[in-house]
Amino acid sequence: MPVSLTNSQIVYDALKRCGIGLVSALPETWLVHMIRMAEDDPQMILVRLAKEEEAIGISAGAHFAGVKSAMLMQNHGFLASINGIVSFAQLYRIPLLMIISYRGHFGERDPWQTQGGSATEPLLRALGIPYAFLDDPAKVATRVAEAQTWANSSLHPAALLLTRELMWEES
Numbered sequence: 001m002p003v004s005l006t007n008s009q010i011v012y013d014a015l016k017r018c019g020i021g022l023v024s025a026l027p028e029t030w031l032v033h034m035i036r037m038a039e040d041d042p043q044m045i046l047v048r049l050a051k052e053e054e055a056i057g058i059s060a061g062a063h064f065a066g067v068k069s070a071m072l073m074q075n076h077g078f079l080a081s082i083n084g085i086v087s088f089a090q091l092y093r094i095p096l097l098m099i100i101s102y103r104g105h106f107g108e109r110d111p112w113q114t115q116g117g118s119a120t121e122p123l124l125r126a127l128g129i130p131y132a133f134l135d136d137p138a139k140v141a142t143r144v145a146e147a148q149t150w151a152n153s154s155l156h157p158a159a160l161l162l163t164r165e166l167m168w169e170e171s
Contacts, residue, residue: 004169008033010137011099011162014144015070020097021045022062024055025072030101030167034072052077056084060094068148070097075104076116078159079123085157086127093155097148102133102161107168124159131159135166 012034015023022045023038025031038046045067047058055071062069073081078100089096103110104117124131130150132143143160151158 002169003030003033004167005033007137007140007166009037010140011134011144011166012037014141015099016041016044017141018145018148019068020070020148021067022047022058022069023072024049024058024069026050026052026074026077028072028074028077028101030074030103030162031072031099034099051080053081053084056081056089056094056096059096060088060092063094068097068152070099070148072099074101074116075120075161076113079116079119082123082127085129089157090127094157095151095155096157097151098129098157098159099134100159100161101167102163105164107164120161127157129157129159131161133161133163135163137166140166 024047025035026049038044049055052073059069059071078098088094102120103113108114132147134140134143147158147160
């Protein structure tokens, strides 16, 4: 599989260092290693989703229980979650840490991914959700920690976009 196991581990370790104790996810190619890591980690709760919008309620419940969480999703999953983000998380000031695989840009081989890729950033900006790119393994830990800290202190969603440069390895 051309998804980087090494860089997936770097992202997962950064989440753990921030005290994340719960991750929610729906299967997705770029997230497969991180989902397996969470599944194999006895100190992590993995919640498998039927649809991405469920993650907003799960992260809200974790927040109210005092557990830090992260939502692992593809950018199409983010698009499918807009209602829950706006009408629940933003309205009731729920911190969300969204780790979004940023599919659909130059080099994308799957034609169904390209439409979501072009809508992700404009929608994040329109919703006032700050975001940063995870594109350099050396900066992942800092960006994850900063995003998680900001989401919790502002009680607002924050997004980190997993880029092809970080996640893909040509074989």
